[in-house]
Amino acid sequence: MSPSRPSSRSHATKSKAITLPLPSYAQLSDADEAALSELFRKGTPANTLRAWERDLAYIAAWKMAVFGRPLTWPEEEAVALRFILQHAQDLTESPGPAQDAALELIAIGLRRELTAPAPATLDRRIASWQAFHRMRNLPSPFSAPLVSQARQKARRANARRRVAKSARPITRDVLTTLLATCDDSHRGIRDRAMLTLAFASGGRRRSEVTALNVEDITLSDFAEKGLVWLRLLETKTTRPGDAPRLPLKGPAARALVHWLEVTALKKGPLFRPVSKSDRPLPRRLAPDALRVILRHRLALAGLPQDYASPHGLRAGFLTQAALDGAPLAAAMKLSLHKSAIQAQKYYADVEITDNPATDLLGS
Template sequence: MTEADDVIIDGDLPDAPPAAAERSVSPHLAALGQKAKDYARNARAENTRRAYESDWRQFSSWLRRQGLPAEPPDPQIVGLYLAACADGKKGGASAVSVATLERRLSGICWRYRQLGEPLDTSDRHISTVLAGIRRAHGRPPVQKEAIFADDLRAMLAVLDNDLRGLRDKAMLAIGFAGGLRRSEIVGLDCGPDQTEDGSGWIEIFDRTTATTGDERAPSAATSDGGLLLTIDGKTGWREVEIGRGSSPATCPVAMLETWMRLGRITHGPLFRAITRKNGGVGAERLTDKHVARLVQRTALAAGVRGNLPEGERKLAFSGHSLRAGLASSAQIEEAHVQRHLGHASAEMTRRYQRKRDRFRVNLTKAAGL
């Protein structure tokens, strides 16, 4: 993006001669400026953008306390900030993890790029400090507990069969069977191009039979149908197929159909809030935080991982528990799981697999020992 583009996005025009400056901005250019800002805003997922904005606010607050300027970007100052975060603050706040620190640096870089003043993270004041922090404080990431099929059945059983319960059952089942992120669950619409804030839509297919073309010949294949999700996720657009289950009580598609029928959901957001006034279905889309709270609440109520201390159990589950549960439970080729989850690499998929057949490939014996 050029310097002129940056200025237009900010809503102004580049410096011009006095005669030109006196002319007002045309409605067409003003509309293009607003459209450009909208496109720039959509360059990042909403959750990522909120996180980056929070990172910048924390960095700006630290700069003000130290009496340091925010501009122009100074790698040495950023290196000092990283060291301060890694060591904690005098006020008693705990030090942040390496993963959080790397995310904060990404947020700072993102903000400086928006200002047209890129930050050079390869500068030794940043790269060397960050490498030292990783070496001193780095540790394996803390993973949330996975929700397996038996766990999910127990969680579904603790929910009521009112509208709220039927909605939550459908969310849990679809989230698990689709291996979806929590934002992908609540971002679903009933169809394409129905809302501006939607990030995907659904299509429900009935049982179908594919024939050979000869009416006398037996059918070539029979499908029970299912649910097709078209999702705009972190790695771009992907399609997710969710087949019908063996029992209506545990079938994600049947649960979704029940919720849509009784909730009269035919257009717009798929999962919506229940109104407090009359207990009916509202028009407002649920937030991704609802998914996290739902997983935590039902997992605790169902006694999932009851062997853990109570304090640990409260922190053991999140929206990603559903995604990790599918990745760990599906007994199929890893490539299928990777494609289903929308991962860019097989290594990322393996991070989600809490249990798998370790040592199935024995390189020691294969090498002759």
């Protein structure tokens, strides 16, 4: 995954941040640096690693197109500054080396258009670049004052209105409509269990749902309390060492137990493909399967297939929590948001006339 690593001795010659070579006793050995990289891999979610790889491929191709040289570690401040400046402007009507490089990236499928990428996209690519510097215990050029200032100005210059990840939140009423299309076939039972679990457990991401195993489900409290416990080994904000346990109640718990009963699954992937003959297959669903299932259910419900995306289940959970007057902190315990500011955006999107705080004096 990671690019070729130069020797420790060459680090000092390729960065303005280090003016004198470190003494040998202060340098990491090749084995130490390899162990450091492996530590990052083990402590980083698979989706994040894939994003880093894609971003690094883009960055490496960009530098080759602009400078005719591969990436160096640590990278030069001048290269980082040029990267920011070229991605902070619309290159549509700007012929020259920057446009030529962008066209080259478009030709090989790494860039879509000549307009400036969204600030969030630029921030993510820079964050990936910085992550590879941290992986090698090297200073990042993006911490230099001039580069940092240019990045802030680029972000302000290309600020865009926030666009929701899903066209609409899938609130309780919408979810009920989708569930009405689920029959008693294996496919219908699976889809009902997946959709209710994704919503009721805090608005789970599609990769988290498809990554679940039967062993992650605890049914010991179901007979007495109607409660199912769900263990998430790895999420975007948690690691295997602190895997959260989340409760499922009511229809979501019953739908999941029904799926386990009719399939008699004891171990392995929790949610699986269903054959045309309505037989559950032994392999795991693809990470993007929830998107396909959601589109199918939207079509059966008479709604456009682009009515909502899987993120609509996450947005719908928080939106419904706001509509029902649930405290933000309580909703975050299930959604596993680390940032109250991020979670609050869903509460802020609720129509103000529907806010339960407007009814404090009653009708």
